[in-house]
Amino acid sequence: MTETIQLSPFRHVPETKHELDWAELATLDLAAFDEPGGKARLAKQLHHAVQNPTGFFYITNTGLTQEQIDRQFAIGKSFFDSPHDDKIKHRADLEHGNNFGYTPLGIREISPGAFNNWEVLNLPKFTPAYEADRPQPGIIAAHRQEVEHFARHIHDHIVKKLLILCAIMLEVPEDYFVQTHRYDERSNCHLRYMKYHAANSPQSSRLDGTWFKGHTDFGSLTLVFRQPVAALQVLSRDGSWKWVKSMPGSITVNIGDTLELVTKGFLPSSIHRVVAPPPDQRDVDRLCLMYFVRPEDQMELKSVSSPVLEKSALQAQPGLDAGFTAAEWVKARVLSGRGKVQSEQKQEEVLPGMQIKYHV
Numbered sequence: 001m002t003e004t005i006q007l008s009p010f011r012h013v014p015e016t017k018h019e020l021d022w023a024e025l026a027t028l029d030l031a032a033f034d035e036p037g038g039k040a041r042l043a044k045q046l047h048h049a050v051q052n053p054t055g056f057f058y059i060t061n062t063g064l065t066q067e068q069i070d071r072q073f074a075i076g077k078s079f080f081d082s083p084h085d086d087k088i089k090h091r092a093d094l095e096h097g098n099n100f101g102y103t104p105l106g107i108r109e110i111s112p113g114a115f116n117n118w119e120v121l122n123l124p125k126f127t128p129a130y131e132a133d134r135p136q137p138g139i140i141a142a143h144r145q146e147v148e149h150f151a152r153h154i155h156d157h158i159v160k161k162l163l164i165l166c167a168i169m170l171e172v173p174e175d176y177f178v179q180t181h182r183y184d185e186r187s188n189c190h191l192r193y194m195k196y197h198a199a200n201s202p203q204s205s206r207l208d209g210t211w212f213k214g215h216t217d218f219g220s221l222t223l224v225f226r227q228p229v230a231a232l233q234v235l236s237r238d239g240s241w242k243w244v245k246s247m248p249g250s251i252t253v254n255i256g257d258t259l260e261l262v263t264k265g266f267l268p269s270s271i272h273r274v275v276a277p278p279p280d281q282r283d284v285d286r287l288c289l290m291y292f293v294r295p296e297d298q299m300e301l302k303s304v305s306s307p308v309l310e311k312s313a314l315q316a317q318p319g320l321d322a323g324f325t326a327a328e329w330v331k332a333r334v335l336s337g338r339g340k341v342q343s344e345q346k347q348e349e350v351l352p353g354m355q356i357k358y359h360v
């Protein structure tokens with residue numbers, strides 16, 4: 001009976017004591033959203049934040065308690081601790097461009113002969129269409145209501161606010177992006193549990209210290225919940241890699257490619273990567289919790305008609321306005337990232353006339 005699965009409380013490891021070259025990121029306090037004039041203030045802050053040299057920023061007062069977040073870490077840990085034979089039953093159909101479900105260790109070549117030391121569980125939205133598509137792993141089924149509540153809170157109370165702020169920045173109707181990111185429609189939005197095996201584990205020892213090569217995320221926004229193992233780095237516009245500190249009480253956010261594409265780069269997606277943690281965190285696994293926001297499958301990728309963009313000299317990618325949908329874009333990105341060493345390549349044409357950035 002799945003209902004009897006018990007969760008052990010999740011304990012985060014201590015922060016690193018090493019002095020790293022941390023990125024300086026702005027913080028948007030979402031408590032201001034409902035205050036008079038708050039949205040306009042936050043939109044201004046967001047404008048500064050996306051122009052900062054990394055494009056990453058923090059949000060606070062998201063309406064989720066640390067206890068609720070740590071329950072999700074506990075659920076993720078329990079899933080990854082379960083036997084391989086159970087996990088593999090939920091394997092994602094990556095070969096057909098579908099990343100929902102479980103991605104096991106060792107199926108993506110990170111550098112010649114060295115394979116990914118991470119495993120991932122991506123949970124689609126809790127809507128009848130997706131729930132009919134694939135059964136949930138036991139630990140998710142056992143805590144279904146709690147996980148659904150968590151995911152829906154992210155969508156309804158965090159993502160929605162950020163999408164409204166993006167619309168305000170572009171001087172388009174506030175619900176401009178909300179209308180193409182509805183929870184009940186099909187999209188590649190997902191809650192992600194991810195485990196990187198410790199640097200001193202057999203899975204990690206073949207890697208040269210880069211665990212996830214420099215890339216951009218392919219949706220609208222990515223939310224990374226705070227965990228203490230330092231490893232995420234962002235490429236600053238001066239060409240240097242900065243470590244991203246995950247701040248207590250905050251979620252780290254970055255823009256993804258679809259927002260960059262439709263805003264002709266006004267909202268730029270940032271190149272980031274994951275490297276081996278500093279020496280005092282080499283013997284711990286790194287458990288992550290993320291939420292990936294993607295436009296509805298049927299949304300056509302086309303330039304936003306915005307007075308702000310019209311005044312700018314920004315140029316759309318040649319393939320934009322060719323009628324590609326968000327679903328085609330996501331599928332092309334999932335297929336292009338699969339089992340390929342992205343060595344030396346800085347750009348790739350994922351769909352005709354649509355380039356993405358990579359970094360080695």
Ligand SMILES: O=C(O)CCC(=O)C(=O)O
Nearest residue numbers: 212217224232272274288
């Ligand atoms: O592990 C992280 O902190 C970020 C991972 C990441 O960039 C991704 O899954 O797209």
Ligand SMILES: [Fe+2]
Nearest residue numbers: 215216217272
């Ligand atoms: Fe990423």
